[in-house]
Amino acid sequence: MKGNKVRFERPSKSAYLKEILCTIFSVSGIKFFFGLFAYVVVNFAAGRRKAHIGKGTKLHPTAILRQGERIAIGNNCLINHNNVLQAGKSTGRIVYAFPKIIIPDDKLLEVEIYEKAGGRHQRFYVENSDLVDARVMNELIKE
Helix, strand or coil, X not given: CCXXXXXXXXXXXXXXXXXXXXXXCCHHHHHHHHHHHHHHHHHHHHHHHHCXXXXXXXXXXXXXXXXXXXXEECCCCEECCCCEEECCCCCCCCCCCCCCCCCCCCCEEEXXXXXXXXXXXXXXXXXXXXXXHCCCCHHHCCC
């Protein structure tokens, strides 16, 4: 048995093509593609179309906006990859505030927010141009 090898005969290219076409045009294949299309529309296209997105805001193609009609994103924001913005049933606002600083043009400020005792966390990067364009929010300053 030491010298026996398993031989595998590769199917021809036409056999592969036939198998692909039979899979695509089968009932389960068509059902899969309709499900995939619905997923993309609901999770990516519809949310972006309905959300209020400010000027200069960059959304990564993998960012998901759910209930986009209740989502408003300000100007010059960056929503990085694999983020999900889920609108709640009430209104709210998230403001990240820290002292105004300046960093070199070739560097990025990395901000990470972790959920205590949970698995959700956010990470985003801020460029120097965003910091230079930032404005002081007097309503947040305690007297």
